[in-house]
Amino acid sequence: MSYEVAALARLIEQFERLPGIGRKTAQRLAFHVLNLSEQEAKAFAEAIAQAHQKIRRCSVCCNLSEGELCPICARSGRDKSTICVVEDPRDVMAIERTHEYNGVYHVLHGVISPMNGIGPEELTVKELLARMNSDVKEVIMATNPTVEGEATAMYLSRLLKPLGVAVSRLAYGVPVGADLEYADEVTLLRAIEGRQEL
Amino acid sequence: MSYEVAALARLIEQFERLPGIGRKTAQRLAFHVLNLSEQEAKAFAEAIAQAHQKIRRCSVCCNLSEGELCPICARSGRDKSTICVVEDPRDVMAIERTHEYNGVYHVLHGVISPMNGIGPEELTVKELLARMNSDVKEVIMATNPTVEGEATAMYLSRLLKPLGVAVSRLAYGVPVGADLEYADEVTLLRAIEGRQEL
Numbered sequence: 001m002s003y004e005v006a007a008l009a010r011l012i013e014q015f016e017r018l019p020g021i022g023r024k025t026a027q028r029l030a031f032h033v034l035n036l037s038e039q040e041a042k043a044f045a046e047a048i049a050q051a052h053q054k055i056r057r058c059s060v061c062c063n064l065s066e067g068e069l070c071p072i073c074a075r076s077g078r079d080k081s082t083i084c085v086v087e088d089p090r091d092v093m094a095i096e097r098t099h100e101y102n103g104v105y106h107v108l109h110g111v112i113s114p115m116n117g118i119g120p121e122e123l124t125v126k127e128l129l130a131r132m133n134s135d136v137k138e139v140i141m142a143t144n145p146t147v148e149g150e151a152t153a154m155y156l157s158r159l160l161k162p163l164g165v166a167v168s169r170l171a172y173g174v175p176v177g178a179d180l181e182y183a184d185e186v187t188l189l190r191a192i193e194g195r196q197e198l
Numbered sequence: 199m200s201y202e203v204a205a206l207a208r209l210i211e212q213f214e215r216l217p218g219i220g221r222k223t224a225q226r227l228a229f230h231v232l233n234l235s236e237q238e239a240k241a242f243a244e245a246i247a248q249a250h251q252k253i254r255r256c257s258v259c260c261n262l263s264e265g266e267l268c269p270i271c272a273r274s275g276r277d278k279s280t281i282c283v284v285e286d287p288r289d290v291m292a293i294e295r296t297h298e299y300n301g302v303y304h305v306l307h308g309v310i311s312p313m314n315g316i317g318p319e320e321l322t323v324k325e326l327l328a329r330m331n332s333d334v335k336e337v338i339m340a341t342n343p344t345v346e347g348e349a350t351a352m353y354l355s356r357l358l359k360p361l362g363v364a365v366s367r368l369a370y371g372v373p374v375g376a377d378l379e380y381a382d383e384v385t386l387l388r389a390i391e392g393r394q395e396l
Contacts, residue, residue, distance in 0.1 A: 005262050011249040014242045018227050029216050041250035044212045045243040051209040052239035
């Protein structure tokens with residue numbers, strides 16, 4: 001029988017579909033929602049519905065945006081001659097948190113992954129190439145340091161270099177604050193290869 | 199800056215308010231919602247809004263219900279002479295999963311907890327007493343085996359016994375499938391005290 005209250009069963013089911021949420025957690029979340037005030041529950045429901053309706057892709061960098069242009073592309077102070085290519089909107093936020101990068105972004109919305117049937121057509125590669133004009137000086141590849149991220153960066157650099165644009169890649173090395181003892185061999189090797197003068 | 203897309207920021211904030219959901223998980227869930235189809239997102243939002251509007255307390259047992267009576271109280275086959283008193287609607291579901299108990303329930307919606315300012319008035323004690331008529335033969339206390347659950351069971355049994363109804367308590371003992379080695383002393387002591395003839 002489990003939950004005979006249909007509205008509750010539906011709510012639990014919805015929570016259960018979220019990534020990393022199992023049956024027990026879904027129940028806990030559903031009961032939490034029941035204990036919210038009328039107004040709070042309404043705000044939650046609206047946030048879900050609205051996020052879905054209002055958010056689309058920036059027409060320039062393909063990042064998530066409520067308007068035609070995302071806030072980063074729209075801002076006049078950003079250096080439009082440097083484009084940082086990332087896999088995902090979350091990576092944009094991660095880089096923005098450094099408060100140092102002042103260029104713009106291009107969000108691929110994935111990586112090339114033949115195993116999963118994802119080729120360059122499924123990503124925003126066409127949109128990236130369309131941005132290559134004489135104003136663009138450098139493209140920084142900031143895909144993840146995984147096999148697929150690397151392959152995607154390599155693929156894009158081969159497309160971009162003939163267009164006369166400088167293509168760079170994020171530096172590899174040991175993470176700040178980490179313990180050398182726990183660094184894997186490949187990272188350590190890359191850190192040694194990329195050593196810098198003090 | 200973090201999320202400059204307001205609709206996304208609102209959604210993340212809503213998820214972050216859920217119990218046990220931190221910032222990172224809230225982001226992951228929000229991005230998952232963005233990747234849902236229009237229809238799926240709508241169903242999720244509606245499940246939240248509707249659960250809140252539609253679900254109320256059963257007028258007899260105070261369990262969650264969409265109608266005046268919960269499905270258990272409404273069913274004619276249930277034995278109305280045995281009432282199992284639990285703290286929470288989730289406990290009803292746990293006992294229902296045994297598929298053995300055929301009586302009805304009474305949901306207290308909490309336990310007496312002077313530390314948190316919860317007295318019998320905050321619980322559904324009045325509603326429980328109102329159910330005590332000549333048809334009721336037994337009340338089973340199934341509050342949690344915690345200090346507060348015990349105290350609540352004791353309190354209620356003192357109220358109910360003078361009304362001429364039998365009051366019982368769930369058996370204590372080692373959980374089925376558990377390892378004796380890992381059982382705590384109190385549980386083990388209760389299991390020895392409550393030993394049954396083979």
